[in-house]
């Protein structure tokens with residue numbers, strides 16, 4: 001029987017998707033030039049650690065696509081257990097260090113968050129992935145793109161099937177979101193790994209173009 005959590009195996013990049021349950025985001029364990037975890041979700045810490053242990057993956061860091069609680073709730077525990085630092089866009093790092101509940105929207109999920117030790121992710125490229133700044137869902141949203149393998153990890157900016165993230169939450173901005181989705185259509189994407197919902201392994205750019213079309217009607 002195939003493992004339903006194992007979405008792709010590639011020669012240069014391997015990505016394990018741990019699907020979000022309840023309100024938790026998807027979590028991606030990425031093996032590339034360096035190994036990292038993208039988004040910590042808000043629950044599956046044990047599952048993540050078990051997978052990392054069973055595969056003997058040497059994780060270098062945790063990267064957060066933005067500051068929302070459903071993506072960061074498990075970050076502190078995960079960082080402790082794996083003994084790795086957490087990185088995010090400088091605006092996310094600042095809000096998370098301050099434990100800014102209003103913009104982290106933890107109370108919307110019935111949770112509280114205290115200050116997290118998050119470092120600024122300021123590398124233009126990391127482990128073969130280009131960091132793309134995509135404000136709109138939040139002012140601290142980023143995507144990661146691997147040009148060689150045509151992989152986009154899109155956070156809550158675009159979802160497969162033509163979806164886009166909300167822009168009506170604190171620090172969100174509709175115009176910026178639209179510009180960010182348009183920016184993403186310029187990249188050649190085969191595999192699309194979003195923050196929520198299913199990933200796709202081919203023709204990712206068609207999904208992103210559909211997202212742009214959908215947001216253009218709003």
Ligand SMILES: [Zn+2]
Nearest residue numbers: 066068137156
């Ligand atoms: Zn979000």
